[in-house]
Amino acid sequence: MALKPSEGELALLYGQDVLSAKTLTYEQLQLIMKTAAYYEDALVNKRRLFDMEGKIAAILFFEPSTRTRLSFETAMHRLGGSVVTVSETPQMQTSSTAKGETLYDAIQVIDGYVDVIVVRSPMTGAGQESADAADHPVINAGDGTGQHPSQALLDIYTILKEHGRIEGLKVAVLGDLKYGRAPHSLVYLLRHYGCDLIFVSPPQLKMPEEITAELCSQGIKVEETSDLKAAAAEADVLYVTRVQRERFPSKEEYESVKDSYIVTDEVVAVARKGMSILHPLPRVNEIAVSVDSYPGAAYFRQAHNGVPIRMALLALTTGNVR
Ligand code: NCD
Secondary structure: OOOOOOHHHHOOOOOOOEOOOOOOOHHHHHHHHHHHHHHHHHHHOOOOOOOOOOOEEEEEEOOOOOHHHHHHHHHHHHOOOEEEEEEOEOOEOOOHHHHOOOHHHHHHHHOOOOOEEEEEEOOOOHHHHHHHHOOOOEEEEEEOOOOOHHHHHHHHHHHHHHHOOOOOOEEEEEOOOOOOHHHHHHHHHHHHHOOEEEEEOOHHHOOOHHHHHHHHHOOOOEEEEOOHHHHHHHOOEEEEOOOOHHHOOOHHHHHHHOOOOOEOHHHHHHOOOOOEEEOOOOOOOOEOHHHHHOOOEOHHHHHHOHHHHHHHHHHHHOOOOO
16 A cells, blocks of 8 residues: 655645756655555545645646646545636637736736646746746646646656656657657656666757756766667657647648657567557657557556646645645
């Protein structure tokens, strides 16, 4: 049975914002994994939880979402709490954003209604701007091309569950490494575990130089390639990402790279034995549907791991792990 973290451990995230994977410490990371396992145990054994009874989370999504929004809401309900939600896109605004209200003003108001704020926005830096306007903890659920820390945390949790460890693994990160906030966050967490990284992308979609340089300066082994099959032959984990159509300056640029990589049965046939395949989803066509039946295809299990991870984040930041 998974153990509840100690009071000393719980203090590590109490009252904190979770804005970037870059600033999470290894101790905080361990605490989140431990708390998620504790909550997963409760979910599997159908224990009803009341850790956040009487508490409200604001779930503010200014960009499309299925998994992130619904798993945050599910997490809050599973903890006995409740949610108020804004779910809109720049094309279909339903909040006072449509009247020209700034995010900063909106957050100052909403902060007075709730106990914790979860925010997704197309604007890089929106998590920080929200945190500046709020007294309660803010969790960044994706800010433009910036960061997506709760995704990276559930990715780490998934690798731990699938492989039993992360230390010593070789992780290949494939696809849109330029605009993808999920890979930007994941690599910052992976650096704590001493694994080797392979970045696989077309030259136009390489990992931003400042991220690669920072990892290398910290002694992480990073290889950059455009050869998917060669990377799959070596990797223990293949992390696939979608080409982020909505971030491209022009349709033509997107069209020129959109089908750069597709993980097919042929790729799986040359993959390292026991390789797991992860994807933050949604999938467009980066992974052939026939690959879903491969035992290492972990992406739907991965999506389900979002609930215990987000339960942990909500309860830890607000000091409600009971
Ligand atoms: C990711 C995102 O929004 O950055 N999706 C998610 O949260 N699971 C990845 C993506 O949209 O490609």
